[in-house]
Amino acid sequence: MKKKRFINIIPYLLILLVFSSLLSYSSTSNTTRFAYNEFVARAEKMNFGDTNISIGRAKLDISGYYYDGEQKVAFSASIPNTDENLAWAKQVLDEGTGADGQQANKITITDPNESNYWLDALLNIVPLVILIGATVFLFSKMNAGGNKQAFEFTKSKAKIEGNIKVRFKDVAGCDEEKEEVKEIIDYLKSPKKFADMGARIPKGVLMVGPPGTGKTLLAKAVAGEADVPFFSISGSDFVEMFVGTGASRVRDMFKKAQQTAPCIVFIDEIDAVGRQRGAGMGGGNDEREQTLNQLLVEMDGIGENKGIVIIAATNRPDVLDPALLRSGRFDRQITVSLPDKKGRTEILEVHARNKKLAPDVSLENLAKRCPGFSGADLENVLNEGAILAVRDDRKMITMDDLDEAIDRVMMGPAKKSKTYTPSEKKLVAYHETGHAIIGLKLENANIVQKVTIIPRGNAGGYNLMTPKEEKMMPTKTDFLAKITGYLGGRVAEELVFNEISAGASNDIQEATKIAKMMVRSYGMSKLGPIQYDDGSGNVFLGRDYTSGSNYSGEIAYEIDKEVRNIINECYERAKLIIQENRALLDLIANTLLEEETLTNEQIMNLVNYGKVSAPVKENLDEKPSTEVSEQSEVVDSLDHVPNVENIEIDEETMITTPTDEPEGPVKVEEGVDKDPVAPKDTEE
Incomplete structure (x- = not known):
């Protein structure tokens, strides 16, 4: 470590040496050099300060400084070495009076013959030798570093972590997934009992799931519980622009893993290197395919129960090469799904x-x-x-x-600075209330949690609803209720304003998507239980490029017809529900215009008591204004709101929030209507 620090300091030492040489050169260049005749002519008129006379065999070297007014000027001169010249030089130089007019000069006489010739030569040569040696040393280290980097270019980039602090208690929401990996922890702690039983622990475990579900965290928890080293690398770290680099890195990674076994090798986003080979027009990526081939070979080369477990994570298992998923490689898949x-x-x-x-x-x-x-x-x-x-x-x-x-x-954050015109604000309020009415009155629906007309992101407002219970397999009725909920905003605009806006574009897109899935994938139409969608899609350009659809043009016409029938049926159902609950629509919309945001409790108070706040306990026996029924899920975003300033609303069709509380006992019917097309409300 100290040696590396010294090497790093060498460039700065060289720079310092160069600067010192430049300074000495600049100081020498500032000295005035007199010729013999010029010095003899001017010497008697000059006011000298401290000087030095070096007596050589043939000449006298005179150096020092003289005063030009109050300024010191360095000089040097050479005169022949004779007794007369030496006496004259002493006399002239000794007559200097200094800048203040007083005797202040000092004459030093030296004999160069008395100095050591070899010492002077050494002093002159040593700086040059040091400079040359430092330069050669620096360049040799630079070349060595470059060669070292060239060799390290093929080394694995896997990060080795020891003493992992993550445990199963830090991973929540995936109890079944923890059970699947417990025997791997047992195997890493005591592999002998598995070998004695003749059991073979899977070499590779593939974790599949949506982004953010904790696949990497679960892999770290396995290493932490087993207390083994954790190699982590991304699939993109293998692939480089140079062919063969990825394969070399794979070999180096498995070599290091075998040296530190037992251990866990974690490859994140393995789809970056494990995609199907030969996919795409004109062939595949040679470098990626070579890397995948080497990965397959290395996994086969791991002996049984050698203490190395490879865990990979991806959210695209459909694009992985089949050879990677066969038995003996990644033969165990663990689905890490969204939590309940x-x-x-x-x-x-x-x-x-x-x-x-x-x-x-x-x-x-x-x-x-x-x-x-x-x-x-x-x-x-x-x-x-x-x-x-x-x-x-x-x-x-x-x-x-x-x-x-x-x-x-x-x-996204609320855009409170974004202002609506009064007509636009009313349109948004009725649009969002239309979704809420469908959620309140449609059978098999979900709980309304929040309705707001405050803009967020690209949405002019939104309606948040959550299911009463989360289902793993939604039914046809659930899908129809969801489509009806998406169309509620558009229906409310049409009924109230006799006009439609572009704000329902996202609703229509989602409703159409669900209807197509019902017909093409789930067999929920008159076409029967036939799947007209292969479900895989064109993962790569060129995959199934020449293959057409697996149904005829007549079937395509029937599919479009069924999709249109589903949308029209749900649209008419939404229109019937909103027409039958027009009073409640106006009540919630007017309240939403004043409050801008309504919570579940406030909406239910409007439904039950006709006002935002619940009445006091003494009045709880009064009758609600509208009956409560089950609710349905819809999360709406109003993307675009057109200018609807010229739209007028018939005031006779509007109602205001009642000032007096309704009379009569409260009656909440527990049952639901059996007709999913036209649910009826019982009002007393």
């Missing part, structure tokens, strides 16, 4: 360990509001909540901070 409500609660508890939460914060309720969030998203929600608390100089994170954090993660 219980898993989300556990993940929030893990990430909330170092957060200062207010007493009213309920992580379980927070998890209910985040369906579809990955572990990374949940960590981001808590982090955004902490940032908001710090921004407002609060000592603890409140539920309002976390509520705003969810909105920021999903849609």
